[in-house]
Amino acid sequence: MITCIAIDDDPLFLQSLKAYFWEYEGIELIGTFQNPVNGIMKVVKEKPDVLLLDLEMPYLDGFEALESMDKKPKVIMISAHVNQPSKAKQIQIDKYIRKVQLDKDLLKRTILEIVEAKPIS
Template identity: 30%
Template sequence: METNKLRTIVVDDSSLQRMAVSKLINDHPDLDLVAEYNNGIEAYKNVEQNQIDLIFLDVEMPILDGFEFIESLSNIPQIILITAKPDYAMKAFEYDVTDYLLKPITKLRFDASVKKALFKTDKAALNRAEEAHIYVNSSLKKVKVVISDIKWIEGLGDYIKLVTVDANILVLSTMKAFIKKLPQDKFLRIHKSYIVNLEKIEKFSSAQVEVGGKQIPLSRYKKLQLEEALLNVEND
């Protein structure tokens, strides 16, 4: 079915290589080609703001190479690296990429890579409820955050603070951008400066909610939406 296809993009500075990979994607029944880009700068915004499941990524590109592009992402999809040089293979798997394709790419090798990506997707889906996580950039390094451990998120100007069960994590992001990374049925923005994990709410009134003993302000026009969201959580 269409909804089960992996949303895929291609990032490669070679127009001929992009065309070749794009055709392979379009011909594959389990992939949906969302976009193609000739550099990582252009691709970054799409990946950060939209759901992308798989990236075919060239290693050697101007301005931002493939590895630098991966490091720039706060939420990393599956990556299949493409290169003409086998020398990058060791480094590639340090980045936990799904596969590593050498140019020129054959259909047989391409299909094998996609099979790996589909397997990883299916395996992740089996454990998503209890193991779902994201990676965030904090203090110049990537930090793995288990989504269910987040209690609330607080807006602090150009930054947000993730308050989790174990730590407070400062991340350079807007509230609007970050909430898109979270499951909509589990998190709600209840105030211009606060997003809460609905499953962590202990009690609430017309003006505030209590999470982990902290009183968090509740915008007046969000009260009805909160009540409906909590009801849905209880019924799941």
């Protein structure tokens, strides 16, 4: 079972994500958080395989949230921004998806792709 946690300040977007996960086999959404501080605490405690993370949020943006963690899961940054910020490569974002492009099939493919990716040695 692949486990995921989502952190996004938009409650409607989190509801959409929950609906996507109802249709997935072998992939489970174990938590959703509007508050990035609470979400990061849950990530540290639960150690999910994948973190779905918004870029712009109150209190902490997505990059600040990632910088606060010593050990990071695979990260899919989901944002309304048109282009992936250059900082995403420095902080090890596994995938960047624009919110307008996201649908249940793309999300599932992306999760499977980054979890099954072999590290480059």
